[in-house]
Amino acid sequence: MGRETPSVAGIRPRERIIAAARELFHRHGIRGVGVDTIADAAGTNKMTLYRHFGSKDDLILAYVKTIAAEGEVMWQEIARDHPADPQAQLEDWLARAEGCVSEDGRGCDLANAAVELTEADHPARRLIEQLKTDHRNRLAALCHAAGVAQSEELADALTLLLEGARVCRMTAGRKGPSAEFMHTARSIIQSFKAKPKAKRK
Amino acid sequence: MGRETPSVAGIRPRERIIAAARELFHRHGIRGVGVDTIADAAGTNKMTLYRHFGSKDDLILAYVKTIAAEGEVMWQEIARDHPADPQAQLEDWLARAEGCVSEDGRGCDLANAAVELTEADHPARRLIEQLKTDHRNRLAALCHAAGVAQSEELADALTLLLEGARVCRMTAGRKGPSAEFMHTARSIIQSFKAKPKAKRK
DNA sequence: AACGCATGTTACCGATCGGTAACATTGAGG
DNA sequence: CCTCAATGTTACCGATCGGTAACATGCGTT
Numbered sequence: 318m319g320r321e322t323p324s325v326a327g328i329r330p331r332e333r334i335i336a337a338a339r340e341l342f343h344r345h346g347i348r349g350v351g352v353d354t355i356a357d358a359a360g361t362n363k364m365t366l367y368r369h370f371g372s373k374d375d376l377i378l379a380y381v382k383t384i385a386a387e388g389e390v391m392w393q394e395i396a397r398d399h400p401a402d403p404q405a406q407l408e409d410w411l412a413r414a415e416g417c418v419s420e421d422g423r424g425c426d427l428a429n430a431a432v433e434l435t436e437a438d439h440p441a442r443r444l445i446e447q448l449k450t451d452h453r454n455r456l457a458a459l460c461h462a463a464g465v466a467q468s469e470e471l472a473d474a475l476t477l478l479l480e481g482a483r484v485c486r487m488t489a490g491r492k493g494p495s496a497e498f499m500h501t502a503r504s505i506i507q508s509f510k511a512k513p514k515a516k517r518k
Numbered sequence: 519m520g521r522e523t524p525s526v527a528g529i530r531p532r533e534r535i536i537a538a539a540r541e542l543f544h545r546h547g548i549r550g551v552g553v554d555t556i557a558d559a560a561g562t563n564k565m566t567l568y569r570h571f572g573s574k575d576d577l578i579l580a581y582v583k584t585i586a587a588e589g590e591v592m593w594q595e596i597a598r599d600h601p602a603d604p605q606a607q608l609e610d611w612l613a614r615a616e617g618c619v620s621e622d623g624r625g626c627d628l629a630n631a632a633v634e635l636t637e638a639d640h641p642a643r644r645l646i647e648q649l650k651t652d653h654r655n656r657l658a659a660l661c662h663a664a665g666v667a668q669s670e671e672l673a674d675a676l677t678l679l680l681e682g683a684r685v686c687r688m689t690a691g692r693k694g695p696s697a698e699f700m701h702t703a704r705s706i707i708q709s710f711k712a713k714p715k716a717k718r719k
Numbered sequence: 720a721a722c723g724c725a726t727g728t729t730a731c732c733g734a735t736c737g738g739t740a741a742c743a744t745t746g747a748g749g
Numbered sequence: 750c751c752t753c754a755a756t757g758t759t760a761c762c763g764a765t766c767g768g769t770a771a772c773a774t775g776c777g778t779t
Contacts, residue, residue, distance in 0.1 A: 329725095329726095330725085330726075344636065345636045346549070346633065346636050348547070348549040348550065348634070349549065349634075351765070351766060351767080352767065352768085353765090353766085353767090361726075361727080362726085362727060362728070363767090363768080363769095364726080364728080364729095364769085364770095365725080365727075367767090367768070367769080368725080368726080372767080372768080373766095373767065373768090424632075424633060425685075427689065428633075428685050428688070428689050429633045431625075431688055431689045432547065432625060432629075432630045432633045432634070432688070433547055433549070433550075433633070433634065435545065435546045435547050435550055445689055446689060446690060446691055449686070449689045449690040449694065450690055450691075450694060453690065453694065453695055470698060470701070470702070472695070473695035473697075473698040473702065474679075474695075474698065476682065476686060476695040477678070477679045477682035477683050477695050477696070477698070477699065477702060478675075478678045478679065478682055479682065480681070480682035480685045480686050480689075480695075481677065481678035481680065481681035481682025481683070481685070482678050482682070484626075484629050484681045484682070484685055485650070485677060485678060485681050487629070487632055487633070488628065488629050488632045488646055488647060488650045488681075489647060489650040489651055489654065490647055490651075493650065493651065493654065494654055494673070494674035494675075494677040494678050494681075495678070496674075497671060497674040497675065497678070498678065500671070501671070501674065501675045501678060504709075505706070508705075508709055530756095531755085531756075552735070552736060552737080553736085553737065553738085554735090554736085554737090562756080562757080563756085563757060563758070563759095564737090564738085564739095565739085565740095565756080565757075565758080565759095566755080566756055566757070568737090568738065568739080569755080569756080573737080573738080574736095574737065574738090
């Protein structure tokens with residue numbers, strides 16, 4: 318055993334580089350970290366970094382893709398842990414959202430990347446847009462499955478609350494408006510559930 | 519008249535520099551613009567910039583203060599245009615908020631600055647925190663004056679929605695969740711107006 | 720043992736960064 | 750007119766940036 322066949326992408330330095338970039342980008346921002354710093358933090362060097370990622374922009378894209386993969390895992394866990402129980406799934410989403418809000422006050426890595434990647438045609442920006450749209454749509458599907466009539470509107474509202482809470486946690490501190498995220502989200506969900514229109518058949 | 523007395527701080531290059539920094543920081547981010555570029559855009563040079571602002575961080579602080587001053591003007595206009603009519607004032611705030619959301623998709627300059635200024639003790643960061651807290655408190659006072667019982671909670675909810683809408687406008691595009699900001703905000707205001715102190719029975 | 724590939728090491732490149740020194744120019748007020 | 754402060758101009762500094770070339774080393778495979 319020991320090492321993988323060369324046909325499979327090498328796992329060792331590449332993963333470490335992405336992990337190091339993930340933490341450094343999160344803490345200091347994308348433009349606040351140089352590739353040399355990332356390579357050092359990954360226990361490797363700049364040349365190896367550039368052999369795996371042709372440019373810093375490529376590394377940024379891989380960084381965003383890594384976050385996307387974790388999001389995918391999240392949705393799968395939500396579905397797996399509460400099979401055929403969309404109500405519990407929505408509750409799980411809410412708990413994870415609250416976790417994101419009260420994490421460390423550095424906001425959402427995807428949103429922060431969008432702030433720093435000011436070129437509108439940056440590939441990572443397009444991916445971020447797709448990821449954010451995906452998240453909203455899956456949340457809307459979850460709301461629909463949970464029996465909410467106006468599931469799209471509820472998903473939009475919850476998305477706004479979550480994104481707002483994460484940025485408020487960063488700009489206004491722990492005791493700011495983000496502290497009310499859970500209460501507000503719950504009461505909005507309740508108000509949507511109370512509303513009429515065709516419920517399930 | 520020509521020029522001002524030297525005792526008064528010179529207004530000409532300084533204002534132009536701040537104006538240029540305002541636009542460039544907004545479009546390309548703080549770390550994405552060099553002081554030389556700002557000086558050029560202001561029709562002056564780097565030396566003059568450094569005579570008015572001892573460092574780029576000083577300029578950043580002045581940039582945030584300028585945004586703060588505009589916010590102050592906004593609140594004064596809201597109060598002046600609808601004297602003794604908090605309902606109309608809240609409506610005015612809502613309209614201006616909607617204007618912010620659908621502006622140009624670059625998000626909130628204050629929030630973006632907080633993303634880029636990763637050093638927690640940066641003076642501009644502390645000012646941003648104070649400004650965001652101020653905004654929330656004034657909005658809460660407005661809600662209270664408008665007869666909303668749980669004015670603090672409503673202000674928090676509206677703040678979350680607004681901040682979320684601005685970041686969603688940036689990350690998910692014009693047709694994303696931010697498009698529902700107005701509807702959601704209005705319906706939340708209504709739901710708060712509907713229930714008095716005690717929760718709904 | 721010999722090969723080959725991934726990785727490590729060192730040095731370097733041009734560009735740009737924030738910031739400064741020295742000097743020339745301007746223009747208003749005494 | 751002369752003074753003086755603000756501004757403009759040029760050149761420069763050390764540091765860091767993203768990115769590359771050339772070469773050395775390790776190590777698994779055959």
